[in-house]
Amino acid sequence: MKVLVIGGGGREHALVWALRKCKRVDKVYCCPGNAGIAGLAECINSTDPYNIKALIDLVKCEWIDLTIVGPEVPLGLGIVDLFEREGLKIFGPKQQAAALETSKVFAKDFMRRHGIPTARYKVFTSYPEAEAYIRLMGAPIVIKADGLAAGKGVIVAGTYEEAENALKLIMTDRAFGDAGNKVIIEECLTGEEVSFMVITDGKTIVPIPTSQDHKRVFDNDKGPNTGGMGAYSPAPVVDNALQEIIMETIMRPTISLLAKDGIKYKGVLYAGLMIHEGRPYVLEYNCRFGDPEAQAILMRLASDITDICLSVHDGTLETASIQWKPEAAVGVVIAAGGYPGNFQRGKQITGLESITPSDDVFVFHSGTTFDNGSLVTSSGRVLTVTALGNNISEAKDNAYKAVAKIQFEAMHYRTDIAARALSNCP
Numbered sequence: 001m002k003v004l005v006i007g008g009g010g011r012e013h014a015l016v017w018a019l020r021k022c023k024r025v026d027k028v029y030c031c032p033g034n035a036g037i038a039g040l041a042e043c044i045n046s047t048d049p050y051n052i053k054a055l056i057d058l059v060k061c062e063w064i065d066l067t068i069v070g071p072e073v074p075l076g077l078g079i080v081d082l083f084e085r086e087g088l089k090i091f092g093p094k095q096q097a098a099a100l101e102t103s104k105v106f107a108k109d110f111m112r113r114h115g116i117p118t119a120r121y122k123v124f125t126s127y128p129e130a131e132a133y134i135r136l137m138g139a140p141i142v143i144k145a146d147g148l149a150a151g152k153g154v155i156v157a158g159t160y161e162e163a164e165n166a167l168k169l170i171m172t173d174r175a176f177g178d179a180g181n182k183v184i185i186e187e188c189l190t191g192e193e194v195s196f197m198v199i200t201d202g203k204t205i206v207p208i209p210t211s212q213d214h215k216r217v218f219d220n221d222k223g224p225n226t227g228g229m230g231a232y233s234p235a236p237v238v239d240n241a242l243q244e245i246i247m248e249t250i251m252r253p254t255i256s257l258l259a260k261d262g263i264k265y266k267g268v269l270y271a272g273l274m275i276h277e278g279r280p281y282v283l284e285y286n287c288r289f290g291d292p293e294a295q296a297i298l299m300r301l302a303s304d305i306t307d308i309c310l311s312v313h314d315g316t317l318e319t320a321s322i323q324w325k326p327e328a329a330v331g332v333v334i335a336a337g338g339y340p341g342n343f344q345r346g347k348q349i350t351g352l353e354s355i356t357p358s359d360d361v362f363v364f365h366s367g368t369t370f371d372n373g374s375l376v377t378s379s380g381r382v383l384t385v386t387a388l389g390n391n392i393s394e395a396k397d398n399a400y401k402a403v404a405k406i407q408f409e410a411m412h413y414r415t416d417i418a419a420r421a422l423s424n425c426p
């Protein structure tokens, strides 16, 4: 069969990598893909990945049997609704269900209405009212743009001035356009963050192994937030008892209460959680695999990803076999100089040839392209060097050994990915 992956980052490289292990997959396409993905799939650069009509034409033209959507933007545009209307098989939630990610106000109101644990909050559309509220509440406080803002629309403000600047950025400067028409101001929670994902066909809900992202750019969680500087799986902070609490108080109710509201959720549902005093609170929902969590998690997948996606599409997830390798995985993101601010592109990458790709060590490309035959950087996050190990400590060593072989000008990466997991290990 033929499968199309939409997107062009490390998560999509990991999806393509997993698809290439499936016996019945003859060909993988990726739109737009990147230089790493090009080694495993046919990259489609001529079609805009946000032009759904063009994607439908592509799928029909190439007789593609299944499409897997990596990023949130096409899901927010309703790609699943439009593909299904054409009778095409696609993995991901429909537009209304994706609103859990595309509108933070929708998500917060849903959680409040149904008693799903989350930080207390208020929504504002007027700058003076929002400003008066942050003055009243004081810092620390969290300011969030309602809509999609490529991971930049959340500001955890440590002082009143930071909170005011965040409000100005979103409401006055309109840095995120219409995504900032509404602003959420919410209490700042402390604790340990965890990425908890499930896969669901709307009826059966299967937990995916836990993972943890590293949002801040520098070691020891210093510096601005990024799209994610590395991930590990499993996250030892979530033991079996806590996993059951998360399933019982967050994941199952989210999917069943959405269904009660007439919205069937199919695909991957991601809850970004804060474990505060032993209890989980939802910081955000995403309607897709996390990036870079997917790179670590998919390396642990022992089952056929096509079977899983098709069973979600067909509503037969209950009978699907989803097995995970017992090994731990660690993925280290190597970023371009300047990231997450203005970063440089076009820097030549060397050293990859000295890393033998295997089931245990793989360099997923997040932002690379070819320039006159040489591999160069093309975005802020460039590579996710991912490795398995018998435990997190071994996986971390294996990942960093591979990282040490890679060079490009002004590259940077965190040296403490998974360090927190090691301090949490019993």
Ligand code: AMP
Pocket (backbone or CB within 6 Å): 119, 142, 151, 154, 156, 186, 187, 188, 189, 190, 193, 215, 225, 272, 283, 284
């Ligand atoms: P989000 O995009 O909603 O996941 O937010 C980005 C990051 O902001 C999260 O990963 C947290 O580190 C932080 N964050 C979001 N909401 C809160 C909150 N209520 N309290 C503390 N930190 C938060």
Ligand code: GLY
Pocket (backbone or CB within 6 Å): 213, 227, 228, 286, 289, 290, 291, 292, 293
């Ligand atoms: N790693 C967080 C995200 O994918 O949104």
